Amino acid sequence: MLINALTVDLEDWYHICGTEDNTIPSKWVEYESRVTRNTDKVLSLLMQHDAKATFFVLGCIAEKEPDLIRTIHRQGHEIAIHGYYHQRLFELSRDDFEEDVKKSIAVVEAITGEKVFGYRAPEWSIRNNTLWALGVLRKLGIKYDSSMVPLTRMGGRGFERHPHKIKTNHGDIWEFPLTTMRCLWENLPFTGGLPLRIAPYWYTVSKLKWMNKMGRPGLVYVHPWEFDDEHPEIELPLSRRFMHYFRVSATRPKLEGLLKHIKFGPMKEVLGGSL
Numbered sequence: 001m002l003i004n005a006l007t008v009d010l011e012d013w014y015h016i017c018g019t020e021d022n023t024i025p026s027k028w029v030e031y032e033s034r035v036t037r038n039t040d041k042v043l044s045l046l047m048q049h050d051a052k053a054t055f056f057v058l059g060c061i062a063e064k065e066p067d068l069i070r071t072i073h074r075q076g077h078e079i080a081i082h083g084y085y086h087q088r089l090f091e092l093s094r095d096d097f098e099e100d101v102k103k104s105i106a107v108v109e110a111i112t113g114e115k116v117f118g119y120r121a122p123e124w125s126i127r128n129n130t131l132w133a134l135g136v137l138r139k140l141g142i143k144y145d146s147s148m149v150p151l152t153r154m155g156g157r158g159f160e161r162h163p164h165k166i167k168t169n170h171g172d173i174w175e176f177p178l179t180t181m182r183c184l185w186e187n188l189p190f191t192g193g194l195p196l197r198i199a200p201y202w203y204t205v206s207k208l209k210w211m212n213k214m215g216r217p218g219l220v221y222v223h224p225w226e227f228d229d230e231h232p233e234i235e236l237p238l239s240r241r242f243m244h245y246f247r248v249s250a251t252r253p254k255l256e257g258l259l260k261h262i263k264f265g266p267m268k269e270v271l272g273g274s275l
């Protein structure tokens with residue numbers, strides 16, 4: 001049976017891109033930290049189902065909560081990185097991005113004592129104008145990226161929809177893009193975040209099974225704050241509010257169902273010996 005990638009973007013409830021106020025790290029001290037208790041809920045669910053995942057960890061969280069990272073690692077999950085301060089790539093210069101990734105790798109490797117192989121950009125922000133980031137990642141020793149979205153409004157409808165290798169000046173890097181289904185003229189996401197919360201469960205599970213039958217692994221992603229329907233409400237533009245709060249309580253039962261019906265593993269296992 002084919003293994004699908006199970007991934008967790010390890011960030012707190014206030015790490016929301018595209019809202020000026022909430023992207024300023026100095027403001028975060030005003031917010032209650034709920035990441036440990038929410039991640040514990042994810043970990044106990046994974047333990048119940050004997051499932052292993054990849055946790056894409058924010059560097060600033062690893063710095064603040066090293067014990068949380070140690071616990072995740074001790075339980076056999078893969079630790080990868082999600083940037084240091086959750087900044088989208090098109091908001092960073094190339095040098096700032098390199099610094100951000102370097103700092104994130106250093107803090108995580110110092111905690112786990114293991115090499116970091118994977119990266120996911122905040123808000124899937126490797127797009128046509130930030131493709132240079134792949135070379136920077138490879139240069140820093142990253143072997144796979146999972147940040148590209150084959151959707152018109154994000155990466156581009158022409159982006160490949162399945163795991164593939166991309167050439168950079170520093171060697172090849174694997175790309176595991178967001179899982180989508182072809183639907184008329186667009187690709188449709190259905191395996192994580194708001195799309196998972198909205199899509200009927202039968203749709204998600206049957207499409208993943210169909211993909212697996214075709215020999216294609218899928219990628220599921222969740223956030224710890226999606227396991228917390230009581231996280232504080234902050235002022236957000238309507239579209240962000242919808243993305244962040246709508247049907248948050250649907251995540252847990254959906255992931256629970258998927259863990260029963262679909263075979264999962266961490267990214268490095270899905271990409272296997274090719275890393």
Ligand SMILES: [Zn+2]
Nearest residue numbers: 009011122123
């Ligand atoms: Zn994120």
